[in-house]
Amino acid sequence: MSDGYRILSLDEIEPVPHRGSNLLPLRHALGFRPAGVNAWAADAGGQLVPPHEEDSGNEELYVVVRGRARFTVGDESRDVPAGTLLFVPPRVYRAAAAEEDRTLVLAVGGSVGKPFESHGWDSYAVADFYRQTGRLDEGRAVVRKMLEDLPRAWYVPYNAACWEALAGSTDAAFDHLRSAVDLNPEEARGYMANDADLDPLRDDPRFAQLLA
Amino acid sequence: MNLAHLDELDEIEMADGFVWRPVRRRFGIRAFGVNAYTPREAGSQIVEEHTEEQLEHEEIYLVLRGRVRFTVGDDEHELDAGQLVFMSDPHLRRGAVALTEDAAVLAVGGKPGEPYQVSAWEAMFAAVPFAQREEWDEAIAIHEAALKERPDHSALLYNLACMEARGRRHLDALLHLQRAVALDPKYAGYAGNDSDFAAIRSEPGFPGA
Numbered sequence: 001m002s003d004g005y006r007i008l009s010l011d012e013i014e015p016v017p018h019r020g021s022n023l024l025p026l027r028h029a030l031g032f033r034p035a036g037v038n039a040w041a042a043d044a045g046g047q048l049v050p051p052h053e054e055d056s057g058n059e060e061l062y063v064v065v066r067g068r069a070r071f072t073v074g075d076e077s078r079d080v081p082a083g084t085l086l087f088v089p090p091r092v093y094r095a096a097a098a099e100e101d102r103t104l105v106l107a108v109g110g111s112v113g114k115p116f117e118s119h120g121w122d123s124y125a126v127a128d129f130y131r132q133t134g135r136l137d138e139g140r141a142v143v144r145k146m147l148e149d150l151p152r153a154w155y156v157p158y159n160a161a162c163w164e165a166l167a168g169s170t171d172a173a174f175d176h177l178r179s180a181v182d183l184n185p186e187e188a189r190g191y192m193a194n195d196a197d198l199d200p201l202r203d204d205p206r207f208a209q210l211l212a
Numbered sequence: 213m214n215l216a217h218l219d220e221l222d223e224i225e226m227a228d229g230f231v232w233r234p235v236r237r238r239f240g241i242r243a244f245g246v247n248a249y250t251p252r253e254a255g256s257q258i259v260e261e262h263t264e265e266q267l268e269h270e271e272i273y274l275v276l277r278g279r280v281r282f283t284v285g286d287d288e289h290e291l292d293a294g295q296l297v298f299m300s301d302p303h304l305r306r307g308a309v310a311l312t313e314d315a316a317v318l319a320v321g322g323k324p325g326e327p328y329q330v331s332a333w334e335a336m337f338a339a340v341p342f343a344q345r346e347e348w349d350e351a352i353a354i355h356e357a358a359l360k361e362r363p364d365h366s367a368l369l370y371n372l373a374c375m376e377a378r379g380r381r382h383l384d385a386l387l388h389l390q391r392a393v394a395l396d397p398k399y400a401g402y403a404g405n406d407s408d409f410a411a412i413r414s415e416p417g418f419p420g421a
Contacts, residue, residue: 003301004285004301004303004304005284005285005297005298005299005300005301005304005306006297006300007289007291007295007296007297008295008296009296010295010296011294030272031300032270032272033270033325034244034245034269034270034320034321034328035244035322037320058243059241061235061239061241061246063276065294066294071215074213078213080217081217082277083217083218083276083316084215084216085218085235085248086213087214087215087239087240087241104294106274106318108244108246110243110244110328111243112242112243112327113242113327114243115324115326115327116243116244116322116324116328
């Protein structure tokens with residue numbers, strides 16, 4: 001295969017747990033930049049699309065690639081077969097569950113009039129999965145890539161600090177937390193105050209210094 | 213609930229055998245490009261051979277159903293449902309042929325780092341069935357709607373002029389053709405050999421006349 005393109009099967013992507021669903025992190029796997037694009041997989045009865053609204057202002061298209069899904073949009077529910085496309089505007093409740101084994105749903109999203117910007121939630125889900133399964137080197141590589149991709153977003157070093165705190169690397173966690181506070185003191189300190197992920201750092205004097 | 217099955221989408225058959233299934237237009241999506249394609253029959257084109265050099269789009273082609281043979285540059289890949297091609301290089305030539313009659317491909321794309329703009333080709337494709345039936349008013353209306361958003365799109369203006377010339381709106385055709393040529397002089401050459409302009413070619417002001 002030459003540079004400039006890639007062939008991939010959705011079934012090749014390792015599922016990552018995210019908010020009670022199995023995320024197939026397609027955007028993360030490909031490095032796709034024009035839109036958010038991910039897939040969700042579940043067997044019959046399992047949750048496909050986590051219940052949520054798109055507060056970010058994204059409009060989304062869901063495509064049932066395989067199987068059968070029960071979608072709820074607003075207060076309406078429908079069973080839909082493979083080949084169905086559903087459009088959901090921003091700020092409308094949506095969720096889906098699988099009605100058949102090996103159901104697969106693709107989700108594409110973006111905001112009207114704005115260039116797509118990944119906030120890295122999907123990459124963080126991958127890093128978190130690696131941490132929880134003891135694959136720390138792989139997880140740290142994902143975190144490093146996120147820091148390279150979004151150098152000015154305070155929440156990336158903040159999440160990196162959470163990740164390192166949970167992984168037990170206190171010094172690395174404080175380095176990232178300091179970067180987050182430098183980038184956006186108000187937001188970072190606001191989250192630091194009550195974030196359980198940072199509990200392993202709270203008794204360290206550096207934590208109080210960063211909050212001051 | 214705003215939904216449609218793939219088989220319920222409009223079917224707009226293009227000259228080289230692929231059938232455009234407008235998804236973005238069906239749902240009014242404005243944040244990214246998304247469309248589906250099916251073949252006229254097994255062995256037909258399903259994805260038009262093209263590059264994305266002009267639009268600089270990154271694209272994903274996901275096989276939703278059936279089996280499809282993609283050609284990317286000099287390489288060939290046969291893909292089944294659930295497999296995809298991610299085209300990160302807009303200069304690479306890409307196209308696909310359906311190996312089964314039930315094949316369907318979903319295409320998602322856009323230009324990285326820029327807000328999505330509706331591609332002008334969608335209006336040109338959408339007007340094809342009306343042009344084939346010589347329903348010029350409808351074909352013209354589709355172009356006019358697209359031009360409201362992209363008033364300086366030379367290809368849209370040129371296509372509109374073609375429809376207007378065929379629909380006997382000769383003055384409008386001439387004005388839009390002149391505007392297309394002012395924006396991109398290559399259209400003067402195209403117009404000289406385009407049979408759509410037979411009725412206005414001898415008019416004063418016709419480019420190159």
